[in-house]
Amino acid sequence: MKIIETVAEMREFIAAKRQAGKTIGLVPTMGALHEGHLTLMRTAKAKCDVVVASIFVNPTQFGPNEDLDSYPRDLAGDAVKAESAGVEAIFHPQPSEMYSAGYATYINVEGITDKLCGKSRPGHFRGVATVVSKLFNIVQPDTAFFGQKDAQQVAVIERMVRDLNMAIQIEVVTIVREADGLARSSRNTYLSKEEREAALVLSRSLRLASEAAAKGERKAAALKSLVETEIKGESLAKIEYVEIYSYPDLAEIEEVKETALLAVAVRFGTTRLIDNIIFNN
Ligand code: PAF
Secondary structure (H helix, E strand, C coil), X not given: XXXXXXXXXXXXXXXXXXXXXCCEEEXXXXXXXXXXXXXXXXXXXXXXXXEEEEECCCHHHCCCCCCCCCCCCCHHHHHHHHHHCCCCEEECCCHHHHCCCCCCCCCCCCCCCCCCHHHHCCCHHHHHHHHHHHHHHHHCCCEEEEEHHHHHHHHHHHHHHHHCCCCCEEEEECCCECCCCCECCHHHHHCCHHHHHHCHHHHHHXXXXXXXXXXXXXXXXXXXXXXXXXXXXXXXXEEEEEEEEECCCCCECCECCCCEEEEEEEEECCEEEEEEEEECC
16 A cells, blocks of 8 residues: 655556546545544445545644644554555645645635534634545545535535536445444544543434434424433533534424434533434435
């Protein structure tokens, strides 16, 4: 497996694969790979001839008081995991390779980025859309793979691809959870033992809503309230949001009639975790 650090070398690698008639799958990541990422990579390998994973802790998607500096980084460990999941090349540029001096171009997906995580993390999705479009331009994949855990990110990227007529297929892979229900996240490593235990309230509360919906509850307020009450019962949990929107357009809804997203963001100490379920009616 190759580790490629420059745009020029990445383009050469892709050109050779294209010449050989291969299809390309891209799995964009920020590293600290876990089973969720590896599932994306294995799915990509099953669908594409060549899988490229990017590992780039993208500075433009972090706010001034966020965890850019402390975000876990382990290229050597990640390389072993990625190779075992079928990745042929890792694209691992330095920030200066992606954002050279005088960098001035950003992608702004309007509307759907104002709510949920976009509300408390202004500029986050501008950074995500910008780096993902740059990765698409550099790697030129047939298909790119993203996790449903970042459901709003998926909605933003799908909208960007559609609005900008990018010839790339987006594949969404369901949330990968630990055996006890906690959604896999690189940020889980920040949790103390007590916070890790408390964080189980996320999947538990979403399960309650899912069960209520299965029994016929359609009112968004009632489903939200079930989740909020359960999370508030956990003393280490501080709710940032519990919201239900239509999906993927993230419009306000009173009743869950068509596809809808129930999403939560909750802090445990200094660690902010997100989780969600999608109701498919
Ligand atoms: O989901 C992530 O890890 C990041 O937001 C992404 C898509 C790799 C862009 O930096």
